[in-house]
Amino acid sequence: MTLLDRITVNPLQCGGRPCIRGMRIRVSDVLDLLGAGVEVDEILSDYPDLEREDIYAALIWAARYVDHPRLSA
Template sequence: MNYKDRLVSDYQIMLGKPVIKGTRITVELILRKLSEGAVIADLLAMYPHLQEADILAALMYASDVMANEEVIMLKAA
């Protein structure tokens, strides 16, 4: 799956944060709910217009962002 098929980032929607296409549901919200203990079934019940593939796309996007993050090591004081 390509997350670009399900996510969009548009400065006119949620100030450009990545969202599920056709919604104002941000990737951040999906990740926050999952980190609070929600499971995919919970998210689908909370947001019935979402599909499981939307949630998986949000996870894939987040993992790609983390994989490409540049870490700069500072010397310890």
Template sequence: MKNLERIVLDPAVMGGKPCIKGVRVTVGTIIGLLASGYSNEDILKMYPYLQIEDLKEALAYAAWRSEEIEVPLAIA
């Protein structure tokens, strides 16, 4: 994944969930709204401090994350 400019993961903010930088809106919130049928314009009206680039990067991050493979650690 390219360097994220708008998504941050900070344990002190929203329990470490990926969020839009500088605000407490999670990637999950944005993806959930899109999946529920809200348009980009609807979301930007609900969260006027967001920009379209925030929504695009949230979607790109979610797509990238969904392709990651988690492998359990072997216990010795």
């Protein structure tokens, strides 16, 4: 399993937004917490189902998402 395999998308869950390992914890939730300055250990404490690798996966997913080329017509 690669880190990005931890990111799942299910159209019937969370409006089809990317989530962590099929849970109802969205990638954007993790990124918002990190962006607000919440420490990784605090996030893991507040969300006991999360693993440290899930947070790394969210960061990798975000980096790839923003680096995705866009074509305009």
